[in-house]
Amino acid sequence: MARVLSLFRLQPFLALVGSKNPRLCKMSMDSRAREVFAAAVEAVQPDTVVRQSIECKEDSVIINGQRFALKHNLHLVGFGKAVLGMAAEAERIIGDHLVKGVISVPHGIQQTLQQHGKDNLLLKENSCIKVMEGAKHNLPDSDAQKAAEVIKQLASELTEEDLLLVLISGGGSALLPAPIPPISLQEKLDVTRRLAGAGATIQELNTVRRALSFLKGGGLAHYAHPAQVIALILSDVIGDPLDLIASGPTVRSDMWPEEVLSVLERYKLLNSLPASVKEVLGRPGPRWRENKDETDKAENVLNAVIGSNSLALNCAGRRARELGFRPVILSPGVCGDVRSVSRLYGLLAHFGCSREEPPPEIAAEVLRLGPEVGVESWDLCRTMQVLGEGRTEGWGATCLLAGGEPTVELTGNGRGGRNQELALRVGLEMRGLQLPPKGPVFLSGGTDGQDGPTEAAGAITDGGLYEEALAQKLDINNFLTNNDSYTFFSHLSAGQHLLVPGLTSTNVMDVHVLLIPPIPINIR
Numbered sequence: 001m002a003r004v005l006s007l008f009r010l011q012p013f014l015a016l017v018g019s020k021n022p023r024l025c026k027m028s029m030d031s032r033a034r035e036v037f038a039a040a041v042e043a044v045q046p047d048t049v050v051r052q053s054i055e056c057k058e059d060s061v062i063i064n065g066q067r068f069a070l071k072h073n074l075h076l077v078g079f080g081k082a083v084l085g086m087a088a089e090a091e092r093i094i095g096d097h098l099v100k101g102v103i104s105v106p107h108g109i110q111q112t113l114q115q116h117g118k119d120n121l122l123l124k125e126n127s128c129i130k131v132m133e134g135a136k137h138n139l140p141d142s143d144a145q146k147a148a149e150v151i152k153q154l155a156s157e158l159t160e161e162d163l164l165l166v167l168i169s170g171g172g173s174a175l176l177p178a179p180i181p182p183i184s185l186q187e188k189l190d191v192t193r194r195l196a197g198a199g200a201t202i203q204e205l206n207t208v209r210r211a212l213s214f215l216k217g218g219g220l221a222h223y224a225h226p227a228q229v230i231a232l233i234l235s236d237v238i239g240d241p242l243d244l245i246a247s248g249p250t251v252r253s254d255m256w257p258e259e260v261l262s263v264l265e266r267y268k269l270l271n272s273l274p275a276s277v278k279e280v281l282g283r284p285g286p287r288w289r290e291n292k293d294e295t296d297k298a299e300n301v302l303n304a305v306i307g308s309n310s311l312a313l314n315c316a317g318r319r320a321r322e323l324g325f326r327p328v329i330l331s332p333g334v335c336g337d338v339r340s341v342s343r344l345y346g347l348l349a350h351f352g353c354s355r356e357e358p359p360p361e362i363a364a365e366v367l368r369l370g371p372e373v374g375v376e377s378w379d380l381c382r383t384m385q386v387l388g389e390g391r392t393e394g395w396g397a398t399c400l401l402a403g404g405e406p407t408v409e410l411t412g413n414g415r416g417g418r419n420q421e422l423a424l425r426v427g428l429e430m431r432g433l434q435l436p437p438k439g440p441v442f443l444s445g446g447t448d449g450q451d452g453p454t455e456a457a458g459a460i461t462d463g464g465l466y467e468e469a470l471a472q473k474l475d476i477n478n479f480l481t482n483n484d485s486y487t488f489f490s491h492l493s494a495g496q497h498l499l500v501p502g503l504t505s506t507n508v509m510d511v512h513v514l515l516i517p518p519i520p521i522n523i524r
C-alpha cells in the first residue's frame with residue numbers, strides 16, 4: 001500500500017522523467033550533463049553573486065542582513081580572478097557613493113573579457129576604480145606587488161567614517177603579494193613555489209603565505225582600521241575557510257611560528273630557507289609594525305561568502321530537476337587522489353544501475369573510500385539510499401552532484417588536467433555499464449573553464465569509453481600513465497567528449513555530475 005501511495009505522489013514527476021516529455025526525449029544524456037554543468041557555472045558568475053548579496057536602500061547598503069550608512073564614503077579594493085566582474089557589478093549598484101577603488105586582477109583579463117563579449121564583467125568607461133593587472137601565470141610578480149602597495153595605501157588612509165568594500169576570489173594570494181622586509185618578492189615566491197611543487201595543500205601553502213605577508217592573515221583589515229570593512233568572498237577552497245581563501249586578508253589570524261615551521265619541515269624546506277624568512281618567522285609580536293595605529297584594536301569586519309561550490313551544486317540540482325532527474329548532492333568537498341575518487345564514482349554508478357539489490361561489498365567499499373576522498377559516511381549512506389530508491393521505487397533518473405578538488409600525482413609529461421583524468425578513469429570504472437538508450441554518464445569540469453594547462457574544462461564519459469577507444473586504436477592506459485588525458489580526448493571521436501565552455505570568469509573549484517538513467521521496466 002505504501003508503495004502504491006508513494007508512486008501515486010510521484011506521478012507528475014514520473015511523467016516528466018519517463019519518455020513522455022518530447023523535449024527531454026530529444027536531449028541526449030551528454031547534453032543534459034553539459035546543461036547541468038552550465039547551470040552550476042552560471043550560478044556563481046561574479047556579477048550575479050554580487051547582485052544577490054548587496055542591496056542599496058535609502059542611502060544605506062544592506063549586506064548579510066546588516067545595514068551600513070552610505071554618505072559618499074565607500075571605498076573598494078579587490079584581488080582575484082573573478083574580481084573584475086564583481087567590481088563592475090558593485091559599482092553599478094552603489095553608484096556615486098563609491099569614492100575610489102583599486103583592484104588587482106590577472107594579466108590580460110580585460111582584453112580576454114572584451115574579446116569574449118563579456119561587457120557585463122567590465123568596468124564602465126568613467127569608472128572610479130583603478131584596474132591593475134599582474135600575476136602572470138598565477139604567480140606573484142612586481143606588477144601584483146605594486147597593486148598590493150596601492151591597496152595597502154588606500155586602506156591606510158581611511159577614517160572611521162569610511163566603509164571599505166573588499167572583493168575577494170580565488171587567485172587572490174598571488175595578486176596581493178606584500179612580503180615583510182627583508183623578505184624579497186623573489187624569496188617569497190621561491191618558498192611558495194617549492195612548497196607547491198612538493199605537493200603542499202592550499203591550506204598548508206596559505207598558512208605559510210600568511211606568515212610572510214603584511215596584508216594576508218588579517219593584515220588588510222588591520223590597515224583599514226578604524227573604517228568598517230565588508231568583505232565579499234567567492235570561495236575556491238573546500239569548506240569555505242575564511243582565513244585561507246586568498247590567504248584571508250580580512251580575517252585576523254594569529255600566527256603560530258610552530259605551525260608554519262612544521263609545514264616547512266614536512267616538505268623538507270626548513271634547512272634551505274633564506275635568512276630573511278627565518279628572521280621574520282623568528283620575530284615576536286604583530287606583523288603590522290609600520291601601521292598607523294600600533295595598538296591592536298578589534299577591527300570592524302564583516303566577512304561574507306557570497307559564492308561557493310555548494311551554491312553552484314544547488315543551482316545545478318535545480319536545473320537537473322527541470323531536465324527530468326532527481327538530484328542528489330553528495331558533497332562539495334571531494335578531494336584526495338583522483339584514483340580513489342574515480343573508484344568511488346564507479347562504485348556509485350554500479351550501485352545505482354544495479355537491477356537487483358547490489359552486493360553489500362559495494363556499499364562497504366564506498367564507505368571505506370569516504371575518508372580518503374573527504375566525504376562523510378552520512379553523505380555516502382544518504383546518497384546510496386536515494387540511488388536505491390531510484391531502483392526499488394521507480395523514481396526514474398537520478399543526477400548525482402558533487403564538487404571539490406581532487407589531486408593528480410603527475411608521473412608523466414603529457415597534457416591534461418585533474419577533471420579530464422578523473423572523467424577518463426571513471427569511464428574505465430564504468431566499463432560495460434550501459435543501460436539503454438544510454439547511460440550512466442559522468443562529467444567532470446573545472447568551473448573556471450580551464451583544466452590544468454589545457455583549453456578544456458573537463459570531459460564527459462560513459463561505460464562505452466573503453467570499447468570506443470579500442471575501436472579507434474587508442475590505448476587508454478598509455479595515455480593515463482603519461483597524464484595525457486587532453487591528448488586522449490582530443491583524438492577520441494574528434495574531441496566530442498571534451499567539455500570546452502571557454503573561460504568562465506569565475507572559480508568555485510570543480511563540479512562532478514553523474515547521470516543515472518532509469519532502469520528500463522522490462523529488465524528490472
Ligand SMILES: Nc1ncnc2c1ncn2[C@@H]1O[C@H](COP(=O)(O)OP(=O)(O)OP(=O)(O)O)[C@@H](O)[C@H]1O
Pocket residue numbers: 138170171236407408409410413414415416417418421446448450451452453483484485507509
Ligand atoms: N597533465 C596533467 N594531467 C592531469 N592533471 C594535471 C596535468 N597537468 C597539471 N595537472 C593538474 O592541474 C592542476 C593545475 O591546474 P589549474 O591551473 O586548473 O589549477 P587550479 O588549482 O584549478 O588553479 P586555480 O583554481 O587557482 O585556477 C593541478 O592539480 C595539477 O596536478
Ligand SMILES: O=C(O)[C@H](O)CO
Pocket residue numbers: 169170171172173174202206236237244245246247
Ligand atoms: O588565492 C589563493 O590563495 C587560492 O586561490 C585559494 O583561495
